[in-house]
Amino acid sequence: MQAGPRVKRQPAWHMLASEFRDATLNEKGSGEFDPSFVITKLGAKVNRVIVAGLLERLEVSETANGSTLYQGQLRDPSGQHYFSVGDYASEAMRELTTRLTAKMEAGEPELVLMVAKARWYQTEEGAIYTSLRPEEACIIDGKTYANWITRACQGTINRMDAFSASLELEPTKQAYSASESIPDNLVEGLITSRNHYGEIDLEQYKLNIMQALDIAEGKMSSATKPVPVLNVSSAVEGDDEGEGSDLEECVLSLIRQLDQGDGVDFEALLSNANARGFPRPDGEAMLDELSEKGVVHEPRFGWFKIVE
Amino acid sequence: MSDGQFDSYIEAVQKECPEADYDAIATAFLKYQDDFKIPPQDSMRSIIRSLNSSKSIPNTRAGGSSSSSQPVATKKVERLNELKAADKEIEIEVEIISHNLREQTIRGEQKQIAFGLLEDNPWAENGDKNRWEYKDWAPSPNLAPGSIVRLEGVSVNEYQGKMSLNINQSSRVVVIREGTRPVVAPGEAQDIASLPTDGYACVVGRILSLREDQIHKKDGSGSIDIVRGRLADESGIIGFLSWESFEHKVGALIKIDGAQIRTFRDTPELNFGRTTKVELFHDKNFPGIETLSKQTVLTVSELRDGARDVDTVVQIIEWSKRTFTKDGTDKYLWSGQIADPTGRCRMSAWEDLPIDVDSLPLTVKLKGVRVRAWQGIPDITVDTADQVEMLDKSPWDEDIDFSTHTVEVVLNELATGASRVGVTTEAIVVSVREDSGFIQRCTECRRVLRDGHCATHDANDGETDVRMRLVIDDGLASMSLLINKEGSLGLLAMTEEELGSEINSNGQLDFVQTLRSKMLGRKIRASGRTIVDEQGGMMLADSAEMVEEDAEMKATEIRAQWGVN
Numbered sequence: 001m002q003a004g005p006r007v008k009r010q011p012a013w014h015m016l017a018s019e020f021r022d023a024t025l026n027e028k029g030s031g032e033f034d035p036s037f038v039i040t041k042l043g044a045k046v047n048r049v050i051v052a053g054l055l056e057r058l059e060v061s062e063t064a065n066g067s068t069l070y071q072g073q074l075r076d077p078s079g080q081h082y083f084s085v086g087d088y089a090s091e092a093m094r095e096l097t098t099r100l101t102a103k104m105e106a107g108e109p110e111l112v113l114m115v116a117k118a119r120w121y122q123t124e125e126g127a128i129y130t131s132l133r134p135e136e137a138c139i140i141d142g143k144t145y146a147n148w149i150t151r152a153c154q155g156t157i158n159r160m161d162a163f164s165a166s167l168e169l170e171p172t173k174q175a176y177s178a179s180e181s182i183p184d185n186l187v188e189g190l191i192t193s194r195n196h197y198g199e200i201d202l203e204q205y206k207l208n209i210m211q212a213l214d215i216a217e218g219k220m221s222s223a224t225k226p227v228p229v230l231n232v233s234s235a236v237e238g239d240d241e242g243e244g245s246d247l248e249e250c251v252l253s254l255i256r257q258l259d260q261g262d263g264v265d266f267e268a269l270l271s272n273a274n275a276r277g278f279p280r281p282d283g284e285a286m287l288d289e290l291s292e293k294g295v296v297h298e299p300r301f302g303w304f305k306i307v308e
Numbered sequence: 309m310s311d312g313q314f315d316s317y318i319e320a321v322q323k324e325c326p327e328a329d330y331d332a333i334a335t336a337f338l339k340y341q342d343d344f345k346i347p348p349q350d351s352m353r354s355i356i357r358s359l360n361s362s363k364s365i366p367n368t369r370a371g372g373s374s375s376s377s378q379p380v381a382t383k384k385v386e387r388l389n390e391l392k393a394a395d396k397e398i399e400i401e402v403e404i405i406s407h408n409l410r411e412q413t414i415r416g417e418q419k420q421i422a423f424g425l426l427e428d429n430p431w432a433e434n435g436d437k438n439r440w441e442y443k444d445w446a447p448s449p450n451l452a453p454g455s456i457v458r459l460e461g462v463s464v465n466e467y468q469g470k471m472s473l474n475i476n477q478s479s480r481v482v483v484i485r486e487g488t489r490p491v492v493a494p495g496e497a498q499d500i501a502s503l504p505t506d507g508y509a510c511v512v513g514r515i516l517s518l519r520e521d522q523i524h525k526k527d528g529s530g531s532i533d534i535v536r537g538r539l540a541d542e543s544g545i546i547g548f549l550s551w552e553s554f555e556h557k558v559g560a561l562i563k564i565d566g567a568q569i570r571t572f573r574d575t576p577e578l579n580f581g582r583t584t585k586v587e588l589f590h591d592k593n594f595p596g597i598e599t600l601s602k603q604t605v606l607t608v609s610e611l612r613d614g615a616r617d618v619d620t621v622v623q624i625i626e627w628s629k630r631t632f633t634k635d636g637t638d639k640y641l642w643s644g645q646i647a648d649p650t651g652r653c654r655m656s657a658w659e660d661l662p663i664d665v666d667s668l669p670l671t672v673k674l675k676g677v678r679v680r681a682w683q684g685i686p687d688i689t690v691d692t693a694d695q696v697e698m699l700d701k702s703p704w705d706e707d708i709d710f711s712t713h714t715v716e717v718v719l720n721e722l723a724t725g726a727s728r729v730g731v732t733t734e735a736i737v738v739s740v741r742e743d744s745g746f747i748q749r750c751t752e753c754r755r756v757l758r759d760g761h762c763a764t765h766d767a768n769d770g771e772t773d774v775r776m777r778l779v780i781d782d783g784l785a786s787m788s789l790l791i792n793k794e795g796s797l798g799l800l801a802m803t804e805e806e807l808g809s810e811i812n813s814n815g816q817l818d819f820v821q822t823l824r825s826k827m828l829g830r831k832i833r834a835s836g837r838t839i840v841d842e843q844g845g846m847m848l849a850d851s852a853e854m855v856e857e858d859a860e861m862k863a864t865e866i867r868a869q870w871g872v873n
Contacts, residue, residue: 008844009779009786012738029482031458050738050829054346056354075350092742092817092824107358109351111344113829115738136739138825142345146859148829149345150866151736155783157870185784209870215345216863221313223347 010035010047011185012115014151018078018208019159020049024128024257025196026120038118038130041200042159043166043190051081051132052113052140052148058097058104070097071277074112074132077149077215077223078208083116083132096137113140113148125268127258149216153209160202162186166194247278247286255296255306263303314338317348325359333359382460388428388438393466398473401458401484403430405439407451422447426473430456444475451475454507456485497563501543505571511546511578512563512589513539514600515556517617538617539564539578540600547616548578556586559597563589573614573681574726609650609715611688612726613681620677620688621703622646623669624655625710646688647710652730654682657690662698669710671702684727684839714835722838723785723845732835733847734855737827738786739779742820744796745811749773774804776823780832780847787845789834795851831855 019040027045028036037045053076063069063086070085085097103110114137120130140148165181171194176187214223254272258264266287273283287304290296296304314337321333333355340351384399385391391398406424422444429437443465444451451457460480465472475481497512518537525531535554538547539562548567556562565585567578580586604619611618627644642663643656655674663670675695680687690696714732722733748770749755750762757770774793779786797804811819836849 011783011786012736012781013783014736030460030480031482031484034482048738050736052829054340054344054350054354057357075346075353077347077350090742092821095817096821104358109340109344109346109354109358111346115828136824136828138821138828140825140829142343143859144830145345146863147831147857150857150859150862153863154866157866183784211347213863213867215347216859217867218345218860220341220345220347225347225349 012048012050013044013046014148014155015040015044015046015049015051016078016152016156016205016208016212017051017053017074017076017081018204019044019156020046020051020081020118020130020132021079023120023130025193026122026128027192036118037189038120039189039192039196040159041193041197042156042163042205043186043193044159045185045189045192046118048115048117048135049132050113050115050148051152052076052111052145053081055100055104055110055112056080058101060101070101072100074114076152077212078205081132082130083114083134084119085134089134090136093134093137100139111140111142111145112137113144114138123268123271125258125265127268127272129272146216146218149212153212153216156205156209158183159186160205162190163200163202166190171195247273247282248290250276250278251283251286251290252295252306255304259305263299263305266302266304269304314348317352321352321356321359324356328359386428388440388471391464391471393464393471396463398462398464399458399460400428400462401430401456402426402428403456404451404453407453409447419445420447421445422451424451424453441472442475443472446475446477448475448479448481450481450483452486454504455483458482458484499543500539500541500546503546503569503576505576506569509567509569509578510563510565511539511541511567512561512591512594513541513546514561514594514597515558516540516545516597516601516604518554518558538604540603542595542600545600545603546576546578548580550580550586552580552582552584554580554586556588561589561591561594563587571614574612575614575616575679607650608646608648608653608686609728611653611679611686613679613684613686615679617676618679618688619673619675620648621671621673621699622648622655622688623671623702623710624663625652625669627663627665627668643687647713647730649704649708649713649715651715651728652710653685654687655690656687657693657696659690659693661690661693661696671699673697673699681727684841685729685837686726719780719782719787720784722847723787723840725840727837727839729837730835731838731847732833733780734831734833735780735782735787737778737830737832738781740820740823740827741777741779742816744776744778744823745774745807745816745819747773747775774807776852778827778832780834785845787838787847789832789847789849789852791834791849791852792836795834795836795849799852799854827854831857 019042020038023038023040025039026037027039028034035047037047039045051074053074056073056075058070058072060068060070067087072083074081074083085093100110100112114132114134116132116134118130119133120128122128162182165179166176169175169179171191173187173191176182176190177184182190211223250273251269254269255264258268269287270280270283274280287296291298294307297307299305314334317337318330318333322328336355337348337351340346341348382397382399383395386400403426404424405427407422408424409420409422412419412421424442425439426442427437427439429435459473459475460482461476462479463474463476465474497510500511500513503509503511516538518535521534521536522531523534532551535550536547538545564578564580567580567584569576570579571577604617606618606620608622623646625645625647627642629640629642631638631640633639641656641658642661643654645652646655674688674690675697677695678689680689714730717728717731717733719733719735722728722731748757748760750757750765750768751771752765752768753762755762757768760767760770762768774796776791776796776799778789780789791799797807800807831854832852833855834847834849834852836847838845838847
């Protein structure tokens with residue numbers, strides 16, 4: 001096997017969290033050296049990204065086989081990225097992670113930029129969640145963050161333009177390649193994404209960009225939104241009256257995301273909520289609570305839907 | 309201090325953390341906003357978390373990914389001769405040599421099947437290869453002549469002692485390299501510029517030049533008369549070689565069907581043989597020879613290894629005589645650097661040229677020269693002095709100083725094109741390699757030593773050098789960026805001694821991490837030359853600088869442009 005010459009380094013996409021998080025499609029060749037991709041709704045075939053944001057959580061946990069896994073969240077103007085750093089990461093990456101964890105514990109906020117590989121995992125029900133595995137990262141200042149934001153916005157706008165152009169065309173490689181509005185690197189991804197996601201709503205991405213540009217321009221007042229109605233206590237602590245609001249949001253968004261028309265089954269919900277850091281008993285309790293409140297209903301046993 | 313702008317947020321935070329002090333929370337919000345550009349709705353979670361940071365949260369990940377894939381006995385082989393008649397579920401990488409479709413009646417049903425030849429060992433340039441026939445029972449659109457594919461789940465079929473491969477309904481065909489020989493209907497002419505690098509083609513073109521030549525057989529058993537020439541259409545020019553007698557004249561418009569394309573170095577050439585059909589073609593609107601000949605003038609960026617009969621106008625920047633001994637006699641050749649506004653490269657001449665080294669730079673027109681390349685850098689070879697015409701003035705702006713002039717090229721173009729000299733590009737730093745800093749080079753060959761050893765010259769004391777190794781990326785392609793000592797020290801704004809003492813006191817790992825915090829995700833501008841091969845591109849830079857960007861202005865610009873759409 002001459003694997004070397006064929007493995008070209010995959011380029012990195014500047015991408016906001018919302019686009020990456022919305023992705024539920026992946027592509028993986030079966031060969032050992034085939035790159036794998038997460039395909040976003042806007043047609044980016046992502047193997048590697050450059051992301052940045054506020055480090056919001058970074059915690060260490062032991063996995064079943066005794067290795068150490070750090071899991072964290074990075075918040076940009078559009079939402080959060082989930083990332084993990086394990087024993088497989090480079091020494092420099094692990095050392096930085098340890099340093100950042102200490103800073104988190106000490107309550108010192110940091111802006112972080114990372115070049116990361118796109119990962120996904122699939123639940124038994126077929127739902128796909130994306131996450132990141134950073135290769136290299138560093139602490140950055142506000143100025144660098146603002147520059148990253150402009151690049152991520154420009155990238156998203158370009159992809160939205162190409163996406164809109166693709167709607168006018170037959171979803172074939174020929175038609176897309178011939179179109180001047182669709183860059184070559186989006187042709188394949190757009191075909192796959194249009195087949196998979198069907199109609200998508202660009203409104204949310206537009207809002208994300210507007211807010212992100214406000215921040216890059218230094219117009220903090222227009223980037224400031226009213227206080228979220230949600231209570232922000234971290235639900236897993238589960239010992240004060242604010243219990244469950246993050247969990248509630250998580251469960252509701254899971255149902256929204258996974259519902260293909262028949263509702264979402266109990267097991268899928270709990271294992272997914274668990275993967276998001278909410279223990280199963282809490283998830284179960286939340287489902288009960290939501291059913292009682294009439295927010296979700298159970299059209300047939302063990303399947304949950306949001307009450308429209 | 310915060311003029312109450314965060315009041316509603318502070319209230320929300322205090323609800324969570326009743327003991328927290330108003331001013332402390334306000335200060336935190338302000339710090340996030342001013343230092344980090346994080347609006348309060350995004351920073352409030354972090355603030356609450358840090359106020360509550362004493363309580364740590366146990367966190368468990370979802371139960372293992374229990375993908376219960378069944379064990380399938382896949383037989384993975386590299387060569388066809390490893391296979392036996394009863395083998396099933398085979399995985400192998402092959403090149404598709406031919407692909408044909410036919411209708412067949414199977415159990416009373418009309419079905420289309422595909423068949424043809426495939427070849428193993430597809431990655432070896434000239435290695436030994438085996439060819440087998442194959443049948444594809446559910447014709448896969450991924451099979452095309454010239455493509456390299458991985459077949460998964462195929463089986464062996466043995467009939468009268470002859471083995472072939474069956475590609476079944478359930479088999480998977482993964483394209484690893486797209487076919488370079490598009491299937492073209494016979495008799496349908498292709499543009500010269502879009503010809504593949506091998507295979508057969510049909511071309512309509514006008515003959516630009518012709519000359520008779522002889523090829524001497526290597527075994528000394530005689531020589532073959534051939535005709536060489538060049539053929540052009542509006543899209544480009546290609547050289548040809550006819551092994552048969554050739555009666556058409558310069559200027560004639562001809563149609564050639566069934567010509568074989570062979571690629572010498574990086575330059576394709578048409579070969580006319582016994583089965584090639586060459587005939588006059590009639591098209592009043594086809595451009596004349598004068599128009600087509602203009603295309604023969606190439607710029608430095610268009611030079612390719614193996615090209616012949618090239619005309620170009622260049623400026624000679626450096627010119628010197630080199631003597632060497634061959635077969636006991638002293639010989640010499642002239643060589644030096646040349647340039648035009650598209651780039652720089654080298655030139656060599658085997659005869660004395662009327663060039664006064666003291667009056668350089670000089671502009672010359674070169675006619676009918678050939679191009680070789682060394683490490684991807686084109687080197688024009690001038691065989692006789694009459695190929696060179698001295699020009700009084702340059703066709704371009706006289707003020708360009710080619711010894712320092714570099715050409716701006718976008719990274720994607722550099723990464724996918726030929727090797728270039730004298731280029732500058734801008735891209736984002738996506739990796740700072742951990743061997744950036746001091747390295748030891750082999751005293752014999754200047755290669756980097758690994759643990760004090762050179763791959764060819766073994767143990768070695770080494771010579772200390774400084775270099776930085778980065779990866780840069782423009783979102784479409786990436787390239788390694790190696791910056792030499794001068795460029796690295798310039799970029800770091802440090803002397804070699806300062807660099808040494810920093811690494812000595814903080815360690816290599818810390819040094820590299822410091823580089824990352826200065827460079828990762830930021831734009832860099834680098835100048836130098838590139839080497840591009842199948843493994844990707846590499847830029848060898850002698851200078852580099854970080855590009856300062858104004859995010860506020862850029863954001864306003866993006867918003868304005870976006871608004872137009």
